[in-house]
Amino acid sequence: MSAVDLTRRVQVYVWEVPVRVSHWLIALSIVVLAMTGFYIGRPFVTVAGPAGESFFMGWVKVIHSYTAYVFITAVLVRLIWMFSGNKYARWDKFLPVHPSRRHGLWPTIKFYLFGMRKPPGFVGHNPVAGATYTLVFGLYFVAILTGLTLRSGSADVGSPIAWFGSLAPLVGGVQVVRWIHHGVMWLLLGFAVHHVYSAILMSTVEANATMESIFSGYKFVPPEDLVHSGYRFINRKGQLDE
DSSP states (O other): OOSSOTTSOEEEEOSOHHHHHHHHHHHHHHHHHHHHHHHHHSOOOOOSSOGGGOOHHHHHHHHHHHHHHHHHHHHHHHHHHHHHSOTTTSGGGTSOOSHHHHHTHHHHHHHHTTSOSSOOBOSSOOHHHHHHHHHHHHHHHHHHHHHHHHHGGGSOTTOGGGGGGGGHHHHTOHHHHHHHHHHHHHHHHHHHHHHHHHHHHHHHHHOSOHHHHHHHOEEEEOGGGOOTTSSOEEOTTSOEEO
């Protein structure tokens, strides 16, 4: 028998359609925003002919702007679903407000530090992942605010986006805003690498279709991980923490 008993699995619908769609829109938009942002900050493509006859940089900025709106919309949808979705998507899975989430923090950290062979049994986000995503959403908001502030420089007078220009003096000017925007991009790209690694790790160790679930919405979990209250924590020994 293998270390993981795949016969004792329950199919659970964890990630609903808005969660999965917003997840992929955020991921893809970050890639496009990073690529176009790199070019806007340091153009590396030489276009033949007079500069006035080429609109290459303009198209890059257009793609960057519209992708930013997709990113903002996807983030807002995910935030709304924190209050409208199922129990695995809700806001209390991102903040350890319930005792079971707090009790599960250290065991989960021990697993990530190779101090435990198996992670604690959480069906959706474990407490460490949830807390990390809270920080990531904070980075999203910083990226959005700084991006809109930079965009305000070319916005029409009277446009709602023009208002964000008043934020630049609060942090030291446009150059500081640009530096923050650039730094947040690197932090998000670094998180993306970690996110893929940890998802593969958890999917391999738990054999619960973590990777597949972001496409299908379904995970396959041990029955003892399913507690109807959704807030209690059952460890791998079957012991219940209230």
